[in-house]
Amino acid sequence: MSDLVSINYQVLAEKIKTWGKELGFSQIGICDIDLSNHQEALDTWLAKGYHGDMDYMERNTQLRTHPEQLLPGTMRVISARMDYLIPDAKFASTLDDTNKAYISRYALGRDYHKLMRNRLKKLGEKISKHCQSLNYRPFVDSAPVLERPLAEKAGLGWVGKHSLLINNEAGSWFFLGELLVDIPLPVDQPSTNQCGSCVACIKICPTQAIVEPYVVDARRCISYLTIEHRGIIPTEFRSLLGNRIYGCDDCQLVCPWNKFGQITQTDDFKPRNNFDTVxxxxxxxxxxxxxxxxxxxxxxxxxxxxxxxxxxxxxxxxxxxxxxxxxxxxxxxxxxxxxxxxxxxxxxxxxxxxxxxxxxxxxxxxxxxxxxxxxxxxxx
Structure with a gap:
């Protein structure tokens, strides 16, 4: 590209993080596209059938570790975090009342997919105005992207033993999205895993879906059973679901890092239809x-x-x-x-x-x- 010399990419990266905050993102990080060290773990997870009925996980496995195949010429991934925790999430009061419905707290309000994708697109438009040429593509659960490993490389947090991303200043109550770009932005330092010897998430899981640290058997996971699975839920799990009708937050609730959870600044994530107490x-x-x-x-x-x-x-x-x-x-x-x-x-x-x-x-x-x-x- 002709602008490789004329653009100060360090300055541009700093501007991108500022623009991200202005667009409502809680944090922006930048990483390269090398995910080769995740291929073996992905292949093993699939081979054991831990993906259950999620057949799409078996397709395009190479794309998951090669973002450049999703957007030819991709050099960097801009990873974005958006907090969704509401001020009074009523976790215990809802879970303890068997007459009430418990809905995973990320799903109480507006669907985050379009909201984040539109804001990532706007971020791409802002970046393009400062480049002679730019190809970019936003993703929010819309393509075979390993969003958590990418976010970890971009310094947004580390993948915890429950397989979710944990940030030492925000816990894990947030969404992730990615913007693929074909410019050589400077990358951020990857996050360091700080789970230590803690196994609280493994012990608390009602269905024992975390079969080993960092490995989740989706077939046992309440979020999978109530959201992804479309058929009959095995009898052995039914009583363990309790009043959880859409997703499960138990592994996050017990995580000590979530004492640092950040309250969302996005009104769209506030509960609709009294979903938090219905x-x-x-x-x-x-x-x-x-x-x-x-x-x-x-x-x-x-x-x-x-x-x-x-x-x-x-x-x-x-x-x-x-x-x-x-x-x-x-x-x-x-x-x-x-x-x-x-x-x-x-x-x-x-x-x-x-x-x-x-x-x-x-x-x-x-x-x-x-x-x-x-x-x-x-x-x-």
């Missing part, structure tokens, strides 16, 4: 049209109405016994799909089991009271 029965009462209307512009919409009903049915089965729950499950059972029906049958059986246990407990309690009363003095 009742399961209220959501289960939605028609398909209500689901489509209420999830317009939300990442939740991507799972579709059938999986939405499936997930809520399981959560209702895990809820405390209620005649109202059994009634509503039975009503939906009359006109749902066979796949949803299987989960409703399981949920009804769970509720009836709890009813029997409550009745048995009540009988035992009454018997104990009568026994005690018989032994009391007449004037007691």
């Amino acid at each position: 009742e399961l029965l209220d959501l289960f009462a939605w028609s398909e049209q209500q689901f489509l209307d209420n999830t317009q512009g939300s990442p939740i919409r991507r799972i579709g109405f059938e999986c939405w009903q499936r997930n809520i049915a399981i959560a209702l089965g895990n809820a405390a016994y209620s005649d109202q729950i059994i009634d509503q499950l039975s009503q939906v059972r009359a006109h749902c799909s066979p796949m949803v029906g299987e989960h409703i049958d399981w949920a009804i059986d769970q509720q009836l089991t709890k009813k029997r246990q409550l009745n048995q407990h009540s009988r035992l309690t009454a018997r104990l009271i009568r026994t005690v009363e018989k032994g009391l003095p007449r004037d007691a």
Whole structure:
């Protein structure tokens, strides 16, 4: 390129980080495109079937470690971080209330994909005005990109034992996006892994999906089961889902670095439809049209109405016994799909089991009271 000599790329890199902040990104980092040391781990993960039904992970595996094949001439990746943690995330109060629906906190508001991609595009436009020639391409989960290894190389954080990126000043409550460019910007220093001997995320996982440090078996992961998986959820995992109907945050909640989590400055990520405190029965009462209307512009919409009903049915089965729950499950059972029906049958059986246990407990309690009363003095 003719501008290689005329442009001060160090100055340009500093401007890019400033522009990124102006566009609403929390942090910008820059790295080269060498991901060759990640190919073996990716191949092993796929060979073990840890990707589950995510067939797209098997396609274009070479592209994942060769960004230059996504945009010919790519020399650098500009990695962007955007915080999404809301001021009062109500983690414990929602998880502890079995009548409420727990939705992963990243999905409470607007879908981040378009929002971040549009801002990355604007960043590319700003950069192009300072170059005689520039090819760029933004990505936000829209192509086979190893975003976490790239972000790690760009100094945005390190990949933790739960496989998510951790930043020592912001925890892990953030989204990532990339802008591929064909100019030789100076690169940032990679982050150093600071997990140490901590295994809190591994121990807390309800389904033991983190099979070894830095390796997640998606087939056991609640986020995969409730979002990516489109079929029947194995019986062995259903009770472990609790009231989590879309994703799971447990491994992040227990991570000590998340005490540094940064509150988002983006209003679009604030909860819609009271998704942070909504009742399961209220959501289960939605028609398909209500689901489509209420999830317009939300990442939740991507799972579709059938999986939405499936997930809520399981959560209702895990809820405390209620005649109202059994009634509503039975009503939906009359006109749902066979796949949803299987989960409703399981949920009804769970509720009836709890009813029997409550009745048995009540009988035992009454018997104990009568026994005690018989032994009391007449004037007691």
